Amino acid sequence: MRRLLLSCSSLGLLFSSHLHAADLNVVTTVKPLNLIVQELTHGVASSESLLPAGSSPHDYALKPSDAKKIQQADLVIWAGPELEMFLTKMLKDNPRALALTAQEGIDFRYYGEDSHADHADHADHADHADHAGHADHADHADHADHADHADHADHADHADHADHHGHSHDGIDPHLWLGPKQSLQAAKVITAKLIDLDPLHKQQYEANLSRFTSEVNNTIQALEQELQPLSSRGYFVFHDGYGYFEDQFGLNKLGHFTVEPDRRPGAKTLVSIRHSLKEAQAKCVFSEPQFSPAVVNSVINGTEVSVGTLDPMATEIAEEQGGYVQFLRHLGQSFTKCLK
Numbered sequence: 001m002r003r004l005l006l007s008c009s010s011l012g013l014l015f016s017s018h019l020h021a022a023d024l025n026v027v028t029t030v031k032p033l034n035l036i037v038q039e040l041t042h043g044v045a046s047s048e049s050l051l052p053a054g055s056s057p058h059d060y061a062l063k064p065s066d067a068k069k070i071q072q073a074d075l076v077i078w079a080g081p082e083l084e085m086f087l088t089k090m091l092k093d094n095p096r097a098l099a100l101t102a103q104e105g106i107d108f109r110y111y112g113e114d115s116h117a118d119h120a121d122h123a124d125h126a127d128h129a130d131h132a133g134h135a136d137h138a139d140h141a142d143h144a145d146h147a148d149h150a151d152h153a154d155h156a157d158h159a160d161h162a163d164h165h166g167h168s169h170d171g172i173d174p175h176l177w178l179g180p181k182q183s184l185q186a187a188k189v190i191t192a193k194l195i196d197l198d199p200l201h202k203q204q205y206e207a208n209l210s211r212f213t214s215e216v217n218n219t220i221q222a223l224e225q226e227l228q229p230l231s232s233r234g235y236f237v238f239h240d241g242y243g244y245f246e247d248q249f250g251l252n253k254l255g256h257f258t259v260e261p262d263r264r265p266g267a268k269t270l271v272s273i274r275h276s277l278k279e280a281q282a283k284c285v286f287s288e289p290q291f292s293p294a295v296v297n298s299v300i301n302g303t304e305v306s307v308g309t310l311d312p313m314a315t316e317i318a319e320e321q322g323g324y325v326q327f328l329r330h331l332g333q334s335f336t337k338c339l340k
Helices: 002-022 031-041 064-072 085-091 119-132 141-147 149-164 180-197 199-230 243-249 267-278 294-300 323-339
Strands: 025-028 046-049 075-078 097-099 234-239 252-258 284-287 306-309
Touching: 025 031, 025 064, 031 046, 031 075, 031 180, 031 199, 031 323, 064 085, 075 085, 075 180, 097 180, 180 199, 180 243, 199 243, 199 323, 234 267, 252 267, 252 294, 267 294, 284 294, 284 323, 294 306, 306 323
Parallel strands: 025 046, 025 075, 075 097, 234 252, 234 284, 284 306
Antiparallel strands: none
16 A cells, blocks of 8 residues: 555656646747747747847846746746846846856857958948048038037947947857857757756657757758859848858848947948948848838938848747748848849
């Protein structure tokens, strides 16, 4: 009888553990990262995004309901303080939080070490473009604003945006979900953490990772064939956040409007970009759906440059199985459509 009771008790504990594991609650900060996480938790655990679709982590304000979700989560996955600075205090010493930028095994980009000499070079080029374009005072209608300290304040703030805004553009580039290679590396790190928390489902997590890896690798091959013929065609992006994707597929970014998508670009930057457009160096200028295209439209006015849209936050992509691959394909199609 005692053995029977012990056996029943053991089965009860096992069943209880199984239920607990099946109910593993994962919260991921931004939607594109959650597109990766949901592939790994498929059929095992729940995963949801913290920020609403289309929200920018650069300037997001944490709500009480967000804090409650974090407190109730078994695991919180975030890029790290380089992106979601508003979560640093809450997640810094939280044992249930996984900051991807703090993990080994992921090949991060570092600002200022781009293979495309656009960030540091672009700032220098802006200075020279101001002087080179001084004779062109028709374009310097905007440059008249250059004497306006509002734009100079914008330029001064450029060095101070790490303190004043949502993330820093020094050190690690946290937009790792835009790199298929880095996303696969991150998926391995996340899978290891999921298995650590929920060892009973190790086999299923590993199977999910294997399937996801295969799907992403197939997509990389397809995108390489699609984008390789366009690799010499120059373009500008609104936000300096696509380096991982650009490096992966050898794209020719000439520069960016702003390092912070919620900041108005300074006059020097706009004059430099317009100068490049007039010299027919760029085939396309990309805006983003989260922000007004007014600045982009004003700069391309009078040129024959195409305007495209890149959505780094996967606003229109459904959070379902296959969502991350769909996101990569959509990004590739956006580049192809504008650069052709």
